Amino acid sequence: xxxxxxxxxxxxxxxxxxxxxxxxxxxxxxxxxxxxxxxxxxxxxxxxxxxxxxxxxxxxxxxxxxxxxxxxxxxxxxxxxxxxxxxxxxxxxxxxxxxxxxxxxxxxxxxxxxxxxxxxxxxxxxxxxxxxxxxxxxxxxxxxxxxxxxxxxxxxxxxxxxxxxxxxxxxxxxxxxxxxxxxxxxxxxxxxxxxxxxxxxxxxxxxxxxxxxxxxxxxxxxxxxxxxxxxxxxxxxxxxxxxxxxxxxxxxxxxxxxxxxxxx
Amino acid sequence: xxxxxxxxxxxxxxxxxxxxxxxxxxxxxxxxxxxxxxxxxxxxxxxxxxxxxxxxxxxxxxxxxxxxxxxxxxxxxxxxxxxxxxxxxxxxxxxxxxxxxxxxxxxxxxxxxxxxxxxxxxxxxxxxxxxxxxxxxxxxxxxxxxxxxxxxxxxxxxxxxxxxxxxxxxxxxxxxxxxxxxxxxxxxxxxxxxxxxxxxxxxxxxxxxxxxxxxxxxxxxxxxxxxxxxxxxxxxxxxxxxxxxxxxxxxxxxxxxxxxxxxx
DNA sequence: TGATCTGTGTACGATATTGCACACGGCGTC
DNA sequence: GACGCCGTGTGCAATATCGTACACAGATCA
Numbered sequence: 001x002x003x004x005x006x007x008x009x010x011x012x013x014x015x016x017x018x019x020x021x022x023x024x025x026x027x028x029x030x031x032x033x034x035x036x037x038x039x040x041x042x043x044x045x046x047x048x049x050x051x052x053x054x055x056x057x058x059x060x061x062x063x064x065x066x067x068x069x070x071x072x073x074x075x076x077x078x079x080x081x082x083x084x085x086x087x088x089x090x091x092x093x094x095x096x097x098x099x100x101x102x103x104x105x106x107x108x109x110x111x112x113x114x115x116x117x118x119x120x121x122x123x124x125x126x127x128x129x130x131x132x133x134x135x136x137x138x139x140x141x142x143x144x145x146x147x148x149x150x151x152x153x154x155x156x157x158x159x160x161x162x163x164x165x166x167x168x169x170x171x172x173x174x175x176x177x178x179x180x181x182x183x184x185x186x187x188x189x190x191x192x193x194x195x196x197x198x199x200x201x202x203x204x205x206x207x208x209x210x211x212x213x214x215x216x217x218x219x220x221x222x223x224x225x226x227x228x229x230x231x232x233x234x235x236x237x238x239x240x241x242x243x244x245x246x247x248x249x250x251x252x253x254x255x256x257x258x259x260x261x262x263x264x
Numbered sequence: 265x266x267x268x269x270x271x272x273x274x275x276x277x278x279x280x281x282x283x284x285x286x287x288x289x290x291x292x293x294x295x296x297x298x299x300x301x302x303x304x305x306x307x308x309x310x311x312x313x314x315x316x317x318x319x320x321x322x323x324x325x326x327x328x329x330x331x332x333x334x335x336x337x338x339x340x341x342x343x344x345x346x347x348x349x350x351x352x353x354x355x356x357x358x359x360x361x362x363x364x365x366x367x368x369x370x371x372x373x374x375x376x377x378x379x380x381x382x383x384x385x386x387x388x389x390x391x392x393x394x395x396x397x398x399x400x401x402x403x404x405x406x407x408x409x410x411x412x413x414x415x416x417x418x419x420x421x422x423x424x425x426x427x428x429x430x431x432x433x434x435x436x437x438x439x440x441x442x443x444x445x446x447x448x449x450x451x452x453x454x455x456x457x458x459x460x461x462x463x464x465x466x467x468x469x470x471x472x473x474x475x476x477x478x479x480x481x482x483x484x485x486x487x488x489x490x491x492x493x494x495x496x497x498x499x500x501x502x503x504x505x506x507x508x509x510x511x512x513x514x515x516x517x518x519x520x521x522x523x524x525x526x527x528x
Numbered sequence: 529t530g531a532t533c534t535g536t537g538t539a540c541g542a543t544a545t546t547g548c549a550c551a552c553g554g555c556g557t558c
Numbered sequence: 559g560a561c562g563c564c565g566t567g568t569g570c571a572a573t574a575t576c577g578t579a580c581a582c583a584g585a586t587c588a
Contacts (some may be wrong), residue, residue, distance in 0.1 A: 088432045091511050096432040113421035114414060115523050119515055120428060145409045150378060157377035160424060164384060167431035168352045168360040171471040174574075198535065207435040209576060214536060230535055230584070247355050251383055259379050438544075462565060473546060478566060494554075494565055 036080035037131060038104045039155060042262045044147055051141060051148075055131045060084070062196070066107055066122040073116060075132045076108035082128030083189050085205055086120050096170065096207035097182075099162050100125070102189025104256065109156050111135045112142040125205070126186065126196060154259045161255040169248040175208050176216040180245035182206060183226070187235055188253070195233040220244070300344035301395060302368045303419060306526045308411055315405060315412075319395045324348070326460070330371055330386040337380060339396045340372035346392030347453050349469055350384050360434065360471030361446075363426050364389070366453025368520065373420050375399045376406040389469070390450065390460060418523045425519040433512040439472050440480040444509035446470060447490070451499055452517070459497040484508070 035041040040048065060066075060082035067073055069089065077084065084107045086099045098120060101107050107130075110118045142149050169178055182205065186195055199217060203210040217233075220226045225237045225244065235241060242249065299305040304312065324330075324346035331337055333353060341348065348371045350363045362384060365371050371394075374382045406413050433442055446469065450459055463481060467474040481497075484490045489501045489508065499505060506513065 086428075088428055090432060090436065094432075094436045096435045098428040098431050110421055110424075112417075113424075114418040115421040118421075119425060119519060143409060145407060153376075154378040156420070157374055157379040157382075160374075160377075160427065161383060163424065163427050163431060164350075164352055164362040167362050167427060167434055168354060168358075168471065170431055170434040171360045172354065172358045200535075207432065210536090211538085211577095212575070214538090218537080228536095255383060464565075474566090475547095475568085476545070478568090482567080492566095 036103055037078040037106075038260070038262075039106055039151055040078055040131065042151060042260075047141075047147055051133070051137075054137045055133050057129055058132045060124045060128055060130050062124055062127040064124040066124070067118070067120070069119050069121050070117050073108050073111050073135050075135055076106055076111055076138050077122075078106050078131040078133070079103050079189075080129045080131065081191070082124055082130050083126035083186060084130070085123050085125040087123060087205065088120050094207065095204050097205040098166060099159055100182075100185050100189065101159075102186075104189065104260070105155055105159065106152065108135065108138075109152070109159065112139055112152060113156070125201070126190065151260075158256045158259045161259075162252050165248045165252045169246060170207070173246045173248065174216075175206065175212045176219060177244070177246040177248075178206050178208075179213060179216045179220070180241050181249040183233070183235065184238075184241060184245055184249050185252070187238070193235040193238070195235075196231060197233055198231040199228075300367055301342040301370075302524070302526075303370055303415055304342055304395065306415060306524075311405075311410060311412055315397070315401075318401045319397050321393055322396045324388045324392055324394050326388055326391040328388040330388070331382070331384075333383050333385050334381050337372050337375050337399055339399055340370055340375055340402050341386075342370050342395040342397070343367050343453075344393045344395065345455070346388055346394050347390035347450060348394070349387050349389040351387060351469065352384050358471065359468050361469040362430060363423055364446075364449050364453065365423075366450075368453065368524070369419055369423065370416065372399065372402075373416070373423065376403055376416060377420070389465070390454065415524075422520045422523045425523075426516045429512045429516050433510060434471070437510040437512065438480075439470065439476045440483060441508070441510040441512075442470050442472075443477060443480045443484070444505050445513040447497070447499065448502075448505060448509055448513050449516070451502070457499040457502070459499075460495060461497055462495040463492075 035048070040051075043051070055078075057080070058077075060077075060079070066077060066084060079101060080103050083100060083102045085097050086101065086107075087095050087097045089095045101122075107122050110116060142152060169181065173181075179202070182202065183195070186197070187193060199213040200210045202217075203213045206213070217226065217228060220241070221228060223240070223244075225235070225241045227234050227236055299312070304315075307315070319342075321344070322341075324341075324343070330341060330348060343365060344367050347364060347366045349361050350365065350371075351359050351361045353359045365386075371386050374380060406416060433445065437445075443466070446466065447459070450461070451457060463477040464474045466481075467477045470477070481490070481492060484505070485492060487504070487508075489499070489505045491498050491500055
């Protein structure tokens with residue numbers, strides 16, 4: 001089963017874990033550290049103590065679908081070592097990523113925003129772990145109108161910025177610029193400078209052809225900014241990658257830092 | 265002063281009202297009807313009575329900038345007969361609309377979401393009226409955790425859908441399809457089937473060339489779907505226009521209806 | 529070891545959009 | 559009534575991306 005299939009057909013069960021050199025390490029890290037999610041770690045002890053009992057650390061295999069477009073959400077997820085992509089899939093199968101969520105955020109905001117569902121799909125883009133919390137419980141906690149609510153609202157605001165910036169980026173920037181932005185955003189949500197990610201999957205995320213990604217990635221490799229090999233990308237020169245990216249990356253990053261300064 | 269200038273330079277004072285045949289009518293309507301904004305009209309009488317004293321009906325001249333990117337928000341706005349566009353302006357002057365807000369919504373969600381500011385600009389896209397409410401007061405009301413909060417959160421969720429769909433639309437659909445979508449979305453927020461809107465301004469909203477809009481609009485006129493003349497657009501065959509638009513329009517509309525069924 | 533699959537490289541014409549230049553006609557202004 | 563501006567129409571070369579087809583090499587599995 002390949003990336004294409006994940007996008008076009010809903011999955012009910014996780015596919016088998018991709019082989020990567022650091023999966024063992026990151027999984028151990030995910031299982032070890034209880035509050036590796038920045039939103040959770042920003043909670044006052046009092047609130048955290050109330051919530052922790054309802055949380056369950058779960059593995060998030062590559063390609064697993066957390067929510068299908070329009071499906072009812074039963075849980076929300078706080079990623080620790082995993083990265084989740086929110087994407088829209090259109091009637092003709094074309095897709096585009098609207099946001100990336102890692103250990104700085106939460107997947108399932110529409111649960112507390114009041115909608116219960118969204119027209120988007122939530123797909124595990126990088127394997128790892130996430131805390132799972134029952135949706136009803138989180139909703140109760142949210143409407144206590146305490147620190148958790150403020151935190152989640154601020155995060156939602158940051159997410160909105162990310163989505164908006166992605167939108168203008170789609171309109172005005174080249175595939176290469178977007179690839180840089182995307183690599184940096186993913187990198188920010190991972191412990192190392194290594195990504196496990198085929199060009200095909202990246203293409204589906206950016207909503208462009210796979211060949212376009214091949215071409216842009218080849219350019220970046222020639223420039224010595226990255227090196228990649230069969231689904232394994234290593235970022236060699238991050239500052240240069242930032243210079244190559246469009247302003248969109250910096251704008252979103254600044255806004256996240258401004259809205260959620262206590263994270264990281 | 266033309267549309268281009270609005271986008272690139274901040275405005276401190278409203279520019280003079282555009283001359284249109286129905287401005288007199290729509291202004292009168294705006295001034296007459298006190299609760300013409302759907303969010304406000306959905307409030308229980310009790311909440312409405314508390315809020316109404318703090319509201320002020322204000323004229324919204326075409327091209328007026330409600331918020332500049334990054335500026336502190338002092339008020340929020342509930343449009344009645346006006347339409348406000350939220351748009352991102354990039355470093356090189358290129359712009360793109362990320363959402364449209366009319367009498368179904370509110371401008372200034374980041375005030376209660378916790379950010380106080382956003383990196384976007386709010387620009388009056390169609391002249392009319394709006395209720396203005398002091399930001400601090402609205403924030404207090406929001407954190408009463410009553411019907412207003414639920415309403416605003418649900419609206420925000422709908423707005424997120426609109427932004428996400430705009431994003432994929434930017435990626436995958438032709439200028440003509442997007443023009444159809446944009447006309448329909450604007451039309452939904454106006455009382456008649458007439459828009460006062462130059463092709464230049466539409467181009468800046470969609471983030472495309474003015475000539476591209478000319479070409480697409482010409483096609484739609486030849487097909488008999490619209491007729492336009494110097495900044496005046498009349499929609500002649502709405503069903504056909506919907507058929508010509510991409511799925512994005514319908515998706516967003518459905519989601520608004522689902523999340524805010526009491527409106528309209 | 530050989531067969532197959534998966535991820536990547538490359539080439540080609542087709543298409544959509546851009547940037548630029550300029551023409552034209554209506555409308556407001558003086 | 560003449561002038562100038564604004565909104566629109568049109569044409570053309572340059573560019574980016576797409577759709578398609580196919581080649582190739584490493585990895586997996588029999």
